[in-house]
Amino acid sequence: MGFIKKLLVTGTVAAALGAVAFSWWAKQPLTSGGAPLPFTVLAGSSVGAASQQIAEAGVPLNPWLFSVLARITQKAGRIKAGSYELKPGSSPRRLLDQLVRGEFAQESLTIIEGWTFRQMRAAVAANEGLRHETVNLSDAELMSKLSSDFKVPEGLFFPDTYLFAKGSPDMQIYKQAHAMLLSQLDTAWKKRDPSLPYITPYQALTMASIVEKETGQKSERAMIAGVFVNRLKTGMLLQTDPTVIYGMGAKYTGRIRKRDLETDTPYNTYTRGGLPPTPIALPGRESLEAALQPAQTAALYFVSRGDGTSKFSTNLNEHNNAVNRFQR
Known part of the structure; x- marks a missing residue:
């Protein structure tokens, strides 16, 4: 066999072995255990730069081999910038x-x-996974x-509970939560009891809040909504402490x-009739449903029994007896 032919054969064998080794490498786990490894690919990075950024973040990756893998699979130009985590057991191919x-x-x-919007803003501001862009904005x-x-x-x-990619703008949470509220309210409003005294969905939202x-037991939400609806229909004051607070x-x-009950504010339902001007908290789905499909009841009063449940009454004398029994 001539020298040139031997050289070609050797080169072919080496290339084949190299291809086999490369294919083997691409499928092997980069880590075998431990916690996920966080890393970030910066916007505008080439595949070579991205590979280097991943390796520098502590991922045990050969940047050159990874770049080759991305190019031969025609994925080099499709890598997306962002924050990631390498999960244990992931191979270079899975990472790509x-x-x-x-x-x-x-x-x-x-x-x-039941959180107020102020509490929600504090939670958003304290979340380290978000990119904070609204902290200096007023509520308005x-x-x-x-x-x-x-x-x-x-x-x-x-x-x-809202999921988001690490580093997302905090406005994303507000947009998602606001859109979800409007959707849930619209769904509940379409199923409302036609005899309800609400003119707008916003009034129903205020009642839901x-x-x-007011509710210690989820099972009592419809009954409590029924009491407040009865009061609105008869012109009675709502007289609910959470609005005063x-x-x-x-x-x-x-x-x-x-x-405090005697000090007038726009939210004091002991001194002002009807609903307060705005909601007083962030209501969940069950409270929205209760406000729009309240229990059919003659009750006009309720008082806490002290165990998380309430005693409902249809007249003031019965209610006063319940207050004396459970509160005094």
Whole structure:
């Protein structure tokens, strides 16, 4: 066999072995265990720069081989910038697919039913996974970026757990929660009891927020909504403490006194008839449903039994007896 022929054969064998080795490498786990490794691919990065950024973040990856893998699979120009996590057991090929699909590191934020909007803003501001762009905006400025229909944010964000890619702008959470609230409210409004005294969905939202704050037992939400609806229909004052507390703002220190019930504010339902001007909290789905499909009841009063449940009464004498029994 001539020298040139031997050289060609040797080169062919070496190339084949190299291809086999490369294919083997592309399928091997980069890590075998431990915690996920976070890394970020910067916007505008070439595949070579992205590979280097991943390696520099602590991922045990050969940047040159990874760049070759991306090029020969024709995925080099499809890598998406963002924050990621390499999960244990991921191979170079799986990592490349992750980058092409934009499977970003997922963060979460939970908004609790019954929170005020102020509490929601504090939770958003404290979440380290978000990119904070709204911290210097007033409530009115934030709402102007979200909606032309509402000026006051209270009640207009749906309590839920929201997933987002690490580094997402915080406005994304507000947009998602606001859109979800409008969707949930619209669904509940379409199923409403036609005899209800609400003129607009916003009034129903306000009632739902009151039900949310008044209810210790989820099973009682429809009954409590029924009591408040009966009061609205008969012209009685709602006389609900959570609205008074909301109107007190920072003056509330955990205890409500008789003078607080007598001090007039737009939210004092002991001194003003009808619903307060805005919601007082972020109501969940069950409170929305209760406000729009309340229990059919003759009750006009309720008082806490002290165990999380309520005693409902149809007249003042019965209610006063219940108050004496459970509260005094």
